Amino acid sequence: MSVIGCWNAWGFERPRGKQMAIETRTQNNGLGIIGLIEPRLGVNSISEKIGGMGLQGWNFVDSESHPPRLLVGWDVGKYNPAGHRQVPPQWITHAITVSELRPP
Known part of the structure; x- marks a missing residue:
């Protein structure tokens, strides 16, 4: 099963608070893919x-606009990039495949 999280990351540029919240939610919910909207990163x-x-x-991968408006991440232990990628300023598409399950 894939678990995907997406949220508005306004304030991501600020010292560590928002970054720690994203890390905690990602780990506590077992997310494999995350999308951040409006991170406003330099x-x-x-x-x-x-x-x-x-x-x-x-x-x-970010939306390559200045400043980036979208940021998408994936756990490489669960997913592999499959090559097809489009990154215009307002959306991101990226093909990925599920990694083979590894024993714990």
Whole structure:
């Protein structure tokens, strides 16, 4: 089963509070894919803020607008990118496949 979370991330740029909330909700709910709307990140701070969420083993793609309006991430232990990707300013499409289940 895939569990997907999406929320308005207004304030994501602020010191750690919103990033910690996203990390906690993602881990507590077993999310495999997350979408953040309106993160309002500066181009130079995207990597820092993604790192601040503490989601090890996740990949992220942003809408490539300035500032990015959308941010989508997925757990690479659960999903693999399948190559097809479109990233215009107002939406993101990215094909992924489910990773083979690994024993615990």
